[in-house]
Amino acid sequence: MAEIYSKKCKCTYCLKETETKRVLSRHIRIKRTDLDGFIHYEGPNVYYYEPVQCIHCRFIFHEAFEKLRPDTRETLETNILPSLPVLPFAATERTAEQALQLYKLCLYTAQVTKQKDSIQAMLGVRLAWLNRLLENKEQEVLWMERAVEKYEALYLDYTDAVRTGIPHDVLLLRIADLYASLERTDDAKQWYSLIFQSQKISDRIKKDAREHWELYRERHSV
Ligand SMILES: [Zn+2]
Numbered sequence: 001m002a003e004i005y006s007k008k009c010k011c012t013y014c015l016k017e018t019e020t021k022r023v024l025s026r027h028i029r030i031k032r033t034d035l036d037g038f039i040h041y042e043g044p045n046v047y048y049y050e051p052v053q054c055i056h057c058r059f060i061f062h063e064a065f066e067k068l069r070p071d072t073r074e075t076l077e078t079n080i081l082p083s084l085p086v087l088p089f090a091a092t093e094r095t096a097e098q099a100l101q102l103y104k105l106c107l108y109t110a111q112v113t114k115q116k117d118s119i120q121a122m123l124g125v126r127l128a129w130l131n132r133l134l135e136n137k138e139q140e141v142l143w144m145e146r147a148v149e150k151y152e153a154l155y156l157d158y159t160d161a162v163r164t165g166i167p168h169d170v171l172l173l174r175i176a177d178l179y180a181s182l183e184r185t186d187d188a189k190q191w192y193s194l195i196f197q198s199q200k201i202s203d204r205i206k207k208d209a210r211e212h213w214e215l216y217r218e219r220h221s222v
Contacts, residue, residue: 002024002027003023003024003027003043003044004021004022004023004024004044004049004093005021005022005024006019006020006021006022007019007020007021007022009052009063011052011054011056011057011059011061012059012061012065012066012067012068012113013054013057013059013061013068013073013076013081014054014056014057014059016054016056016057018052018054018055018056019055019091020049020052020053020090020091021049021091021092021093021094022049023043023044023045023046023049027043027044028041028043028044028046029041029042029043030042034132034181035177035180035181035212035215035216036125036174036177036178036180036181037174037177038129038132044093045096045099045133047099047126047129047130048094048095048096048098048099049094049099050062050063050103050126051090051099051102051103051105051106052090053086053087053090053091053102055091057081058081058084058085058086059076059081059084059109060084060090060102060105060106060108060109061106061109061110062106062110062119062123064115064119064122065110065113065115065119066115066116066119068113069113069114072112072113072114075112076109076112076113080109080112084105084109085105087101087102087105090102096130096133096134097134099130100127100130100131100134103123103126103127103130104127106123107120107123107124107127110123116164116165117150117153117154117165118151118154118164118165118166119165120150121147121150121151121154122147124143124144124146124147124150125143125144125147125178127139127143128140128141128142128143128144128147131143141182144178144181144182145182147178148175148178148179148182151171151174151175151178152175154166154171155171155172155175158171168200169195169198169200169201169202169205170205172191172194172195172198172201172205173195173205173208173209173212175191176188176191176192176194176195176209176212176213177212179191180192180212180213180216183220185216185220185222188213188216189213189222192209192212192213195209196209196210
């Protein structure tokens with residue numbers, strides 16, 4: 001496929017240069033965006049190509065991963081890397097099912113290497129979205145619920161954007177939108193209200209929140 005190219009990137013584990021497929025930016029065409037931020041693409045799907053499998057050490061990672069700590073490197077080397085499958089499609093074009101498999105492994109390595117909860121939650125949302133694409137409602141809801149739980153825990157333990165890994169107002173909107181996607185009206189309403197009432201939330205986030213809540217109310221006759 002001419003829309004796909006090989007991009008070089010550095011492996012988080014072995015630090016060698018590896019490569020992965022990516023969609024050429026001039027071929028990225030957005031059809032529409034769902035209320036919770038999920039983008040439907042016209043052509044090749046950008047989400048499919050986010051997880052990377054290193055061609056040298058078989059580690060599976062996302063470019064959002066942070067530097068690995070010495071103790072997790074040791075666990076990886078002895079217990080994890082030898083059991084990770086070498087996925088032939090990691091270096092080629094991918095289907096939604098293949099991408100799903102890569103994301104699951106990527107979330108697994110994120111947990112093993114103790115990546116930030118914001119990264120693990122982001123991968124959980126991606127898993128929910130891929131299941132939406134595959135019209136697997138049950139799995140979509142399951143992953144969405146896990147992700148929103150993680151985001152709520154982040155909200156309770158929030159320190160700052162760098163340490164927590166997500167700006168405070170973006171986090172609030174994310175939680176509200178995920179509850180809206182889950183059609184949990186009371187929870188969605190509570191989180192959107194929190195955004196509307198807060199003095200610290202940016203105007204842009206407030207505007208998005210208002211639009212999302214209005215749309216939700218129209219669709220669900222709330
Ligand atoms: Zn590597």
